[in-house]
Amino acid sequence: MMAIRRLSVGRRNLLERLARSRAARDLREFVWRTVEGLSVVMMLIGLWVTVTWLIEIGAPALARWIGWM
Numbered sequence: 001m002m003a004i005r006r007l008s009v010g011r012r013n014l015l016e017r018l019a020r021s022r023a024a025r026d027l028r029e030f031v032w033r034t035v036e037g038l039s040v041v042m043m044l045i046g047l048w049v050t051v052t053w054l055i056e057i058g059a060p061a062l063a064r065w066i067g068w069m
Contacts, residue, residue, distance in 0.1 A: 007015070018024060
């Protein structure tokens with residue numbers, strides 16, 4: 001906030017207009033979509049790890065516990 005106070009009125013106006021510009025809005029949208037994409041990828045990786053654990057470790061352990069094997 002202190003750095004903005006030291007700017008001239010014209011430069012501050014220019015920065016405020018740039019922050020509200022279509023390019024800034026597009027950049028914010030791109031960042032948001034990237035974060036959404038990464039979260040979906042992380043959820044899919046977590047699902048993959050969970051299903052793999054169930055198939056390789058959980059199901060055989062349950063079968064031994066029940067007495068099927």
